[in-house]
Amino acid sequence: MSPLCECCSDHMNKLNQQVSVMRKEIKNLRQTLDSAIRAHRKHAKNKLQAKLKTMSVAKPGANILIIAGNIQTVPIGYISSCFSVKNGTPRQPTICGPSRAELQIQPSVFNNPEHALVGLEQYSHVWIIFLFHKNGHLRYKAKVRPPRLNGQRVGVYSTRSPHRPNALGLTLAKLDKIQGHHRPRFKFLRSTEEAVAAIRGVLSADPRSVYRRTRCKDKLFFFTLDTADITCWFGQGFAEVLQVKPVEPHIASV
Template identity: 40%
Template sequence: MSSCEARGDRVEELHQQVSVMRREIKNLRRLLGSAAGSHRKHVASLRSLVSNMGHEGSALPQAAPNAGTLEQGNIQTVPIGYISSCFSVKNGTPRQPTICGPSRATLRVRKSVFNNPEHALLGLEHFSHVWVIFLFHKNGHLSYKAKVKPPRLNGQRVGVYSTRSPHRPNALGLTLAKLDRIEGDTIHLSDIDMIAGTPVLDIKPYIPDYDSPRSRSGADVEPCGSDVEPQEIAPVALDEVTAITQLCENSGTSSSEAHENIHINVGEKAKINGQKGDAVLRSAASNISTHLNTVLREVRAYVDDTDPPEWNGAEKPTRPSDSPESNPPESAQHSSTLCFGASTIAGWVREPPVSGLEVRFTPHAERELERFLPPDHSGAPGDDRPRFNFLCSAGEAVAAIRGVLSADPRSVYRRTRCVDRLFFFTLDTAHITCWFGRGFAEVLRVQPVELEPKKLST
């Protein structure tokens, strides 16, 4: 009887091993297919390049061998510098710059690009934020797909161009970083999501008047009255709309009360600016009040699912709930859009299926983190405590760790297949060990990077 049970256990064990081998073979086939596809693309690209050189190389002027390169689609890029960051590896690096505010980096412009790199940065100190265009140089094998699985969607597939996945045909990254200061040819940045060694292709100043859709919405406002000069009414209309909106949102007053308050403000302005200003402001306020009444009625009717007076006898605008599929499936609910001023975004960006995590520290991890010294700290002779290179204090390190872990930096594979395994990442000169539970992440250990291999081997 015991021999039969032993044979049965052995057979079951062999079945499990076979299943594991089949899964590994399947994964290897996928990798091989992806590598073969990438190889074919590279070979086709090289053949096209050689063919163009053979047919068009002789037609180029000898005095300018690079003339017409951009017009022919041959784009040549040279990194202007490389990032020195508090993140040294991909694991644990934030996916977006706003996730970890205390994250810091420096960018030094190469002298091979400009003889005087500091001249290229002249005037940039007047801006608070900059766009950083860089390369995802740690992508590994150059493979990409039309559909990807963003970690925030927890395994659901969407088009690659509706995400910020690093795996794309052209591995370009874009980050809006905070500009802390400029020292000579070096830019000091914070709120970043780039790892050390990232090649930077370009930097551009962030200008809200050009880059933010909210600031563009005012350009579409048309004069409200035909008997008023546009130059006189346009700035007044914007001010009054802002006043009405803030009054309704902040004080909780009704639209009629808001209109009365606006008329009072208009009267006060008219006493200062004279009778002509009084007529202009009151006309603008009256027209804005009428327009606001209409908008409020339409919004209220839309929310209450009733037709406003203007829609009686006319075709009612289509709502998502009016379609035959009033209750979309779970996979489609996250593709809805959210409106913010003059722009819209996918609903899953603000309301992802993956919720934020509570971050905890064990007492041992807190004590280890307190040992780290800031970069400019002048310690006593013989003090062997570890020192940060970018982070200014242990409190700032705590905030950075919370920012990284609260957004759940694990991939979908690790969330589903490696739930019980420890998670490691590097922040500045600290190597962090943590584990994830249901709705939380707990930091277990914080060790200096140079001690991490020795500690792990014991």
Template identity: 40%
Template sequence: MADNEEMQGKEEEVQQEVVQELEPEVVAVRDAATLVGDGDGDADADGARELRQKRRELEGQVKSAKAELVRLQCQLRDFSSKHFRQMEHLRFLINNRLHAKAEDPADSERERATPATAAATTAATAATTTASAKQSLSSQKGEDTNEHADWKEAIKPIGYLKSCFKRKNGTPRQANLCPDSAAYLQVTAFSNSDHALEGLAHFSHVWLVFYFHLNDNISVKAKIRPPKLDGVRVGVMSTRSPHRPNPIGLSLVELAKVQGDTLFFNGIDLVDGTPILDVKPYIPFYDAPPSPPTIAPWVHDARLRELPVVFTDRAQADIAALVDAGQLQFFSSADTFKQAVLAILRADPRSSYRREKCREQTYAFTLDATDIIVKFEDDVAHVLQVKAFRPKKEKTAGHLSQEAAEVVVVAQEQQSEEAPSDAACGGDHDDDDEATEAG
């Protein structure tokens, strides 16, 4: 806001300088015109015409200067509005990053309290910033403050999703690609949130409106490369890429149950910690189109391509041991966990970058409380090992823990005879062109 006040001060200085510079000439012309008008008729007609011409020229310059001042005022308001929107976006990203770092998965009570605290902090920051912006904008002459009312003041998360997908790596690109995936949402938007959820249990599916909180890019591209098109670019609006002008997503998921103020979902495609903006019931005769819909051919072709998946004996033993030890939060049996892994790998979760640059390397992703090590060979996904995952406090989305890195080393040693140069392709490759749907 200090920048806005400085720009307004400069604008007033320019206006005063223009007036001071032109005022003597305007006064001189007016005096001369008065003398000509009050003369005895002997004044030279040519001189009078010259004075009138000069007066018209000066008046034209004054009009041009006023028009330039109006243009500068409009430009100043435009810059102020853009600056305000960018600062709001940065504040939202920072609050979500702080919220993600503050989480402690080992403490369930803290997990439930953190979303409410983060939501309150975000709302307070947005309210303070919006009030300052409105005060600055209302000081401009003739300004309608209602036109600049910030919509983010009225939009805030109703809760933060707790998902079996801890990172973007391995998260399905679309909902229901992995029917056994699970998540839950504690609604914190009301003091009596359980009342707001009454009647929702009668619906089998709901729409989740959410914010792509892991997107840290402010600018977006008009054309992107969807992962299944092998480098071909299409318009961003013809895809479901998270990198959009307004990073808002929509997922249709199964509602497993409603328990108090908490909703439980299946067939999820969102990362842990995703801010949920709204929940709406799915109604087929309203939401489904009356006639058979048409889709782009590349979407249909990509859906038909599935990879075979093979579990090694060691991987199956690892899964059984983890289930027996009760280390899985979202899966109650080894079969449901394996079905989830199968669904994820059949759809080939690798990005175009990984398929091109990491073709011979080991792939790792996190599901529930496990690190899963996979080797892709001849379009077949081999699950090599599944090991318990303990997140670090400073871990960021897309990067493996130290323990996972050790697992990769073990997997490389086991595969050294077949592929001596294997190395873990750990971490997400943040490519703005990649059209992934992970929240």
């Protein structure tokens, strides 16, 4: 190859100098960016700690949703009573002693829901926090007119009005008895023996699809019969019922 001319050599030197300057600029930009990121993280941390301190939160690592006021709850059960509508329903259970209600604990909250009730039989009364889920559009006002005050307007927090922010209620209930899970009450089948025969008939026909028989043969199989959810497992030439429980009610949210 022929040697570079003097003009080309000068041009290459200038390019090398420009590349060197660009590398230094990129390095400076990276350092500036890293410093800005560290400063932002420090500022955000200090701001969060100050927010936690003003809100008197015990744990600095509390959930951000709780800090923002977005608290998520899971219903542990549903209540049914002898009062199906609000008209005539007493303000507190002590007003109408003979009235009865039933609280059914959701089996989906715990793997063994009956364990959560151990020791509760030692008490005569229980406090129940519940949700007014039939409040229409959950509208509320700062002042209301309670029926017992003959039209006088007072603050909603000084009343028992169910139309309030968060729509939560608190009641003291006398504990009558604690029962385990009932056998499912059938709608179409006439007896437990008939239900057992129906389950045997379903399992003897092996209701699994071809895909489940070949690809998922080691997995549990679920099906519903009348008002019962049935969990079973198929082995080599046999089927075993593992669990029979009532169908969980699907309650539409209001």
